[in-house]
Structure formats: structure tokens, C-alpha cells
Amino acid sequence: METAYLIETVIKIVIILLVFSALAGFGTYFERKILAFMSRRLGPMNVGPYGLLQIAADGIKLFTKEDIIPTNVVGRIFKIAPVITAATAFMAAAAIPFLPAFTIGSYEVNPIVSDINIGILYILGVMGIGLYGPLLGGMASANKFSLLSAARSAAVFISYEVVTGLSILAPIMIVGSLSLIDFNNYQATHGWLVFSQPVAFILFWIAAFAETGRTPFHLVANDHEIIDGFGTEYSGMRWGLFFIGEYANMFFISFVIPLLFLGGFGDGSVMGAFAFLGKMAFFFFFFLWTRAAWPDVRPDQLMMLCWKILMPIAVINIVITGIVMM
Amino acid sequence: MFEAIAFYLFAFLTIAMFYITVTTSQALYALTALAAGMIFISAFFFILGADFLGAVQIVVYSGAVMALYSFGMMFFDTTRELHEKQGNKYIVVGLATIAAVLVVLIFSAPILSNNITALYPMVEGAGNTQEVGMVLFTKYLVPFEVAAIMLLVAMIAGIVLAGKKMDASLTLMTEAEIKDMRKQKANKTKEIV
Structure with missing residues (x-):
């Protein structure tokens, strides 16, 4: 039993790592294609059929580029910052059930690394640590624009966490558990939470954009400064790790939102599994859609939005939910 | 066996991190080691089966150390070594x-x-979460509520202190208005002198 469990867990971890680091590469391809179509361009077309091998070309470039550590940077912190972003993104995935349980032969497989009973809290906490990557990278870079970017990432960090935490509290009160599997099972019998908690759903969705640092809250790496914010001094694979972390985070949060509010994989049938992947794809697409459609907000606007608008709404939502439940 | 390995690994890591925090003269090292140590401590909660406390440890301290970083950013050049008095x-x-x-x-x-x-x-x-709730809302209800009131007081005090003289926003004013305000301020100080 012990050995079987150990082997199973190791295999699951390896599969998640491989699949999602590959998906992060595909994510960049999807993003470029979709952004191109939305602005009536073609996007990558030259490498391979329909530009599909562009991912391989990018990968080769990132892996073989020289890894430059500039003088005056704080060496160790500078080196470890990208690893923090990538590693925490994958650590958060440990509590996400990616598919319903299925059987191979007579062996039952749960596609979740560890069903801890505080799943959602763990995921949000560990994903939050991911913002230490941009912060440390920016602060260690000895570059004024990187430092500004680090300051902005601190601003993002202190703004969104309150909203995610409070918005998720009302659904937790209804379900009475913090495990994502319990959320899924509750919705399979009682109907989707988005209908009973629409406000919490919208708030969490908005906060998810801040959590992953996507447009309209892409102010960590401020695009109109032309340079790449905290990533200015990075090159090669270290810069690539920031990217893998960002895209993996986008995929993971796209798994979490349907699990929390849109019924997840339902009763666990094959149809439910495909519907789950479809919902995930929609939320991932929505990240790219917003990037094409909206400009970035300023840090002070983000803080005002989170603290003065979203947080009071979340608190009122909790109070109303509590009164209704009594 | 895994528990023993995990315990000794994280015990070593935690002590090493806090050792770096106190001995280094580089502010960025100290802050990062502090954050890492706080997060490694959560591993002990997970080993003991107190998952809820472990996750709360991560959430609370990663946010708290983030505030320290912003102070570090404001007061020091974090890429240089500091000479402590x-x-x-x-x-x-x-x-x-x-x-x-x-x-x-x-x-x-x-x-x-x-x-x-x-x-x-x-x-x-x-x-785990239910157990924490049961103890918190039966035996420790009064300390819990007192702590809540103290936090509320601290929050209001923070808002009052930070909100002083913040009735005008420079980003919302035109150049002329800002110049006008500066002139008025200069006049006022002259009168006092």
C-alpha cells in the first residue's frame, strides 16, 4: 500500500510538471495567435505548419541563451527569484483535482496529488507567494525600473489578497468545507454555486486577474515602459521561468474557478470531465481576451478598486449570506 | 519514516534561514530568509496534521513580510550592504x-x-478547520473577541493617521491648481516665521 501510494504520487507529480510546463509553452502560442486574430493579424506563421513549431523555436532560444548575471545585482536573490515564481505555481497545483477519479484496470486513480482538507486556502496562499518572484527579482536587479516594478508588485500583493479571501468566504460558508473535492461534490447535488453566489464569483474572478498579474492588472511588468519591469535584467532560462510560472498560474486558476463556482467535473462521468476541461479553456481564453480588449490600470486605481469597492462588496456579501443561512 | 525525514529537513532549513536573518548585513538576504523561515515553519503544522494552521501561517506571514519589503524598499538601497551600529x-x-x-x-x-x-x-x-472553530468560539470566545476589537482599533487608528492631510489628491489636480496650493503653503509658512 505504502509503496503503491508513493509511486502513484511521484508519477502524478511528474505528469503535472511535464504537462503544465508544456502547456505553458502552448499558452504563449495561444496568446500570440488570439491576440493577433483580435487585432486582425496572423500571429506566428513561419515556423512549422500554422506557426505551431514556434514554441519549439522559442524553447531552444531560451534554453541556449547565455545566462547573464549583471554586476551590482544581489547574486543569490537574483538567481532564486524566477525559481520562486515557477516552483510556487506548481506547488499550488498539489491540491487541485484536475479530473474526476477514474480506474485503470482495477486500480483507482485520483488525479489530485494530495486532497488536504484546506485545499483552497493552501492554493491561494502558495499562489500568493508566487508574487515574491517579481518582487525579489526587481529588488535585486540594481535597476531603477526593476525596482519600480517590484514596488508595483508589492502594491498588487497587498491589494488583491483581501478580496480573494473575503469573496471565497461566502461559498465556503455554504459548502462548509475548504476542500475542492467537497466543493465539487456539493455542486453536483445542490446545483452550481454561481447561481447562489454570483457576487462572490465576479469578485473572485476579478481578483484572479490580479493574482496571476494579467491585464488589466498587468502593472507588475508595466508594458508601456517598453522594458519588462522586473524582468529587465534577466535573460535566457531564468526569464523563461518567470513566464512558465505566469502561464502555469493562469492554467491553475482557470481550473480553480470552475471547481469553486461552475460545478467542476460534476458527477465524475466522462462528459463531466470534458465539460470541466471546456470550462477551464473558456477561463484561460478569457484571460487572453481581456488582454486584447482592455488597457492596464494604475497601481493607485488597483488599490482603490480592491480596498474601497471590492472589499466592502465582499463583506456585504458575507453578511447577507450569513443572514440567509441562519 | 517520511515524517522524520521531513521534520529534520525543515528543522534544519528553518534554523538556517533564521540564522541568516540575524547574521547577514544585506537587507534583502535578511528579509528573504525571514520570509522563507516563516514559510518553512508551516511544514511543521502540516506534519502534525494541523493543515489549517499551516495554510494560515503561509498566508499571514507571506503578507506580513511583504510589508517589511516595502519598508526596506523605501528606507534602504537594498542592493548594498548595511553597516549596523x-x-x-x-x-x-x-x-x-x-x-x-x-x-x-x-x-x-x-x-x-x-x-x-x-x-x-x-x-x-x-x-481541522471545524476543530479550530469549536475551540475558538467556545472556550476562547472572549479573548478572540477582544483581539478582534483591538485589531479594529488599530485599523481605525491606522486610517486616521494615514488619512491626515489627504483631502487633496495631486493626480486629480491640474498644474495650475498644484502651483496655487504650493504658493498658499509658502505664504503660510512665511506668516508663521
Whole structure:
């Protein structure tokens, strides 16, 4: 039993790592294609059929580029910052059930690394640590624009966490558990939470954009400064790790939102599994859609939005939910 | 066996991180080591089966150290080494003595632990979060509420202190208005002088 469990867990971890680091590469391809179509361009077309091998070309470039550590940077912190972003993104995935349980032969497989009973809290906490990557990278870079970017990432960090935490509290009160599997099972019998908690759903969705640092809250790496914010001094694979972390985070949060509010994989049938992947794809697409459609907000606007608008709404939502439940 | 490996690994990591925090003269190292140490401590909660406390440890301290980073960013050039002023030597002696006493107490604690019984034993079937809630809202209700009021007081005080003189926003004013305001301020100080 012990050995079987150990082997199973190791295999699951390896599969998640491989699949999602590959998906992060595909994510960049999807993003470029979709952004191109939305602005009536073609996007990558030259490498391979329909530009599909562009991912391989990018990968080769990132892996073989020289890894430059500039003088005056704080060496160790500078080196470890990208690893923090990538590693925490994958650590958060440990509590996400990616598919319903299925059987191979007579062996039952749960596609979740560890069903801890505080799943959602763990995921949000560990994903939050991911913002230490941009912060440390920016602060260690000895570059004024990187430092500004680090300051902005601190601003993002202190703004969104309150909203995610409070918005998720009302659904937790209804379900009475913090495990994502319990959320899924509750919705399979009682109907989707988005209908009973629409406000919490919208708030969490908005906060998810801040959590992953996507447009309209892409102010960590401020695009109109032309340079790449905290990533200015990075090159090669270290810069690539920031990217893998960002895209993996986008995929993971796209798994979490349907699990929390849109019924997840339902009763666990094959149809439910495909519907789950479809919902995930929609939320991932929505990240790219917003990037094409909206400009970035300023840090002070983000803080005002989170603290003065979203947080009071979340608190009122909790109070109303509590009164209704009594 | 895994628990033992995990315990010794994280014990070593935590102590190493806090050692770096106190000994380094580089602000960025100190802050990062502090954050890492706080997060590694959560591993002990997970090993002991207190998942809820472990996750809360991560959430709370990663946010708290983030505030320290922003202070570091404001006050220091974090890429340079700092030369600390050596203060009172007796403080070091005092702290070392207290630390030594604490270590002795920790190692002698198992002698006493035979007499300890759990006041609130585990409830069968209740999850980790529920158990924390039960204890918090029955036995420790009054301290919990008092802590809540204290936090509320601190929050209001923080808002009052930060909100002083913030009725005008420079980003919302035109150039002319800003110049006007500066002139008025200059006049005022002249009058006082």
C-alpha cells in the first residue's frame, strides 16, 4: 500500500510538471495567435505548419541563451527569484483535482496529488507567494525600473489578497468545507454555486486577474515602459521561468474557478470531465481576451478598486449570506 | 519514516534561514530568509496534521513580510550592504541568556509532558478547520473577541493617521491648481516665521 501510494504520487507529480510546463509553452502560442486574430493579424506563421513549431523555436532560444548575471545585482536573490515564481505555481497545483477519479484496470486513480482538507486556502496562499518572484527579482536587479516594478508588485500583493479571501468566504460558508473535492461534490447535488453566489464569483474572478498579474492588472511588468519591469535584467532560462510560472498560474486558476463556482467535473462521468476541461479553456481564453480588449490600470486605481469597492462588496456579501443561512 | 525525514529537513532549513536573518548585513538576504523561515515553519503544522494552521501561517506571514519589503524598499538601497551600529553589548548577553534558558526548558519539557492531558480532545469526524472553530468560539470566545476589537482599533487608528492631510489628491489636480496650493503653503509658512 505504502509503496503503491508513493509511486502513484511521484508519477502524478511528474505528469503535472511535464504537462503544465508544456502547456505553458502552448499558452504563449495561444496568446500570440488570439491576440493577433483580435487585432486582425496572423500571429506566428513561419515556423512549422500554422506557426505551431514556434514554441519549439522559442524553447531552444531560451534554453541556449547565455545566462547573464549583471554586476551590482544581489547574486543569490537574483538567481532564486524566477525559481520562486515557477516552483510556487506548481506547488499550488498539489491540491487541485484536475479530473474526476477514474480506474485503470482495477486500480483507482485520483488525479489530485494530495486532497488536504484546506485545499483552497493552501492554493491561494502558495499562489500568493508566487508574487515574491517579481518582487525579489526587481529588488535585486540594481535597476531603477526593476525596482519600480517590484514596488508595483508589492502594491498588487497587498491589494488583491483581501478580496480573494473575503469573496471565497461566502461559498465556503455554504459548502462548509475548504476542500475542492467537497466543493465539487456539493455542486453536483445542490446545483452550481454561481447561481447562489454570483457576487462572490465576479469578485473572485476579478481578483484572479490580479493574482496571476494579467491585464488589466498587468502593472507588475508595466508594458508601456517598453522594458519588462522586473524582468529587465534577466535573460535566457531564468526569464523563461518567470513566464512558465505566469502561464502555469493562469492554467491553475482557470481550473480553480470552475471547481469553486461552475460545478467542476460534476458527477465524475466522462462528459463531466470534458465539460470541466471546456470550462477551464473558456477561463484561460478569457484571460487572453481581456488582454486584447482592455488597457492596464494604475497601481493607485488597483488599490482603490480592491480596498474601497471590492472589499466592502465582499463583506456585504458575507453578511447577507450569513443572514440567509441562519 | 517520511515524517522524520521531513521534520529534520525543515528543522534544519528553518534554523538556517533564521540564522541568516540575524547574521547577514544585506537587507534583502535578511528579509528573504525571514520570509522563507516563516514559510518553512508551516511544514511543521502540516506534519502534525494541523493543515489549517499551516495554510494560515503561509498566508499571514507571506503578507506580513511583504510589508517589511516595502519598508526596506523605501528606507534602504537594498542592493548594498548595511553597516549596523553596534548598540549596547549587554542586550546581546541578556538575549543569549534567555535563549539558553529557553533551550533548556524545551529539552526538559518531555519530562513534564506525561502529566498533560488535552482539555479539548479531538472531535471524531470533525475536520481541522471545524476543530479550530469549536475551540475558538467556545472556550476562547472572549479573548478572540477582544483581539478582534483591538485589531479594529488599530485599523481605525491606522486610517486616521494615514488619512491626515489627504483631502487633496495631486493626480486629480491640474498644474495650475498644484502651483496655487504650493504658493498658499509658502505664504503660510512665511506668516508663521
